[in-house]
Amino acid sequence: MRNFTIALDAMGGDFGPHISLPASYESLQLHSNLVIIIVGDEQQINPLLKKYHLLEHPRVKLMHAPETISMEDDPVSVLRHRSPSSMLIALQLVADGEADACVSAGNTGALMLLSKHILKTLKGISRPALVSALPNNRGGHSYMMDLGANLQCGCDTLFNFALMGSVLCEKVEQVSSPSISLLNVGRESNKGSDEIKHCASLLNKTKYINYIGFIEANELFDSPADVVVTDGFSGNIALKSYEGMGRVFIAQLKKAMNATWYSRLLGKLLNPLIKNQLKHLHPDLYNGASLIGLRGIVVKSHGGANIEAFTCAIEQAIKEIQWQIPTSISERLASVLAERDCLLHE
């Protein structure tokens, strides 16, 4: 396979280059044809290159970015000023064909707006969507989208999500004809808003999507769906509720195990088994949300990601490069567009 290049916004996230640089090193070790362009403040990065074994690395380039977008910056004002930030320069490298994908742990809203304006969306897509993997009880994982990039979504947008998610899952996960569900407040066909019900009927009619019906949020782990589609507000709420409940549960378990001297002993003995059983649910494994619907590959890492989690985000970008996700989505869109327009105007 030919070399491929990732433009890394090294400054994004809570820990900036202290996470993105060691994660880059891990990924370079795993992929002999990976090239990384580290984009960020030279003054901060240069002293760290040696520490993280990246000094004079044959597959590492450094590109200076005088500015950094903070988590608090207002995305709209970031877009207006277009200052030469590490995020903007990394995206520009993808737009210019210098890199095959951009990975950033920075401000999600800014990444969304800058991506849309620098890379542009695919024909038929008005805004990119944020999609990520979630573990399921079948020992694998499902995709969920949108996770917050599009707070309110009409029927047309949800339909496009289903289509894009289907292509992403088919290619990256090598699932033939992935099953698609819409997240709803009930399974029955009369449940939910008019937009959702309308979208369900459109999905039922198209031959390009294997739509299997509504699912409720308590079934997210048990459902047979490969891709769960919802608006960005609900997707964000569902994802964060899971995270929150997981954290509460672990904290309560630790408390129970620390209650008495013998519970501490029992807990110590049981801990490796519990950790092993729960490791499949660990959010670090699923770090790396893709912004899809763009004419380029952009992967967003969680701002608080550790090295392992950031490496997973780079891995996601690599898979999307290998499977040429934007081209694949674009081709499927072209096939569906005519059919969908007919359905929408029936």
Add this chain to the structure above:
Amino acid sequence: MRNFTIALDAMGGDFGPHISLPASYESLQLHSNLVIIIVGDEQQINPLLKKYHLLEHPRVKLMHAPETISMEDDPVSVLRHRSPSSMLIALQLVADGEADACVSAGNTGALMLLSKHILKTLKGISRPALVSALPNNRGGHSYMMDLGANLQCGCDTLFNFALMGSVLCEKVEQVSSPSISLLNVGRESNKGSDEIKHCASLLNKTKYINYIGFIEANELFDSPADVVVTDGFSGNIALKSYEGMGRVFIAQLKKAMNATWYSRLLGKLLNPLIKNQLKHLHPDLYNGASLIGLRGIVVKSHGGANIEAFTCAIEQAIKEIQWQIPTSISERLASVLAERDCLLHE
């Protein structure tokens, strides 16, 4: 205290009278001034009265209802036909002043529509809201609303929820000036839809509500908010995500404990401590969602509730009778209405 009366839709839920009757017995034991009117199919209920110690009970009345609304019935068609179901008759008893509250484990949508049409909403409220308690990490619980009765909510509706939740919490939980949060995709004031941002600014301005800002779904357990306000779609998603994640964790924990002979032994020894630590999170304790904004008290039990959980739902109805929730909300609404109208048209 004078006697008070609950009209019980004995047929609702997955197990009908096999749960609602023994739960009634438990509640009658706990409250010497409680009277229960059991509404349902006499032919099914009569043979069970003896089994559940309710035969010739001095504080039990039986009222025959020839029909039962199933979980699959379409709420709109239930409303149109208004057949003499146990749910409809129980609500009518409240409307007629024969009972102080109605408790049902039946079809939520039907209960919502029938309640609204039989009991009517309070002045200034267009639709009732569904509110329930959720455990928090402070060892207590918070209220969350709406949980699915109002899927899409504008600024005005969210504002009313905040007001009603505030009164409910103040009275039932005896919290002075309860803190109110809006559920959102971020804590920053620029996050979320225009409706949410507008509602936040209105809540900030009113002296009747102790608004403390946005919270994210991963903070639902940790937040200082006494009442979390959101639209019915998101509330339903958040609540069910918690339930789903809790179930997954328990299942995984059991698997870990059953992995080897010694893990089974360790698990058996640790189990009582873990159960004790987690019991505070058990959904049965929080069963009983109130439909508020009506001119009467209606509490919805989970359809799959067991006896203990159904008893909690009756307990919630008793508290609302004691604190005269509809009157309290109505009085607060009257005080706020003028102020709110000024704020809305600023």
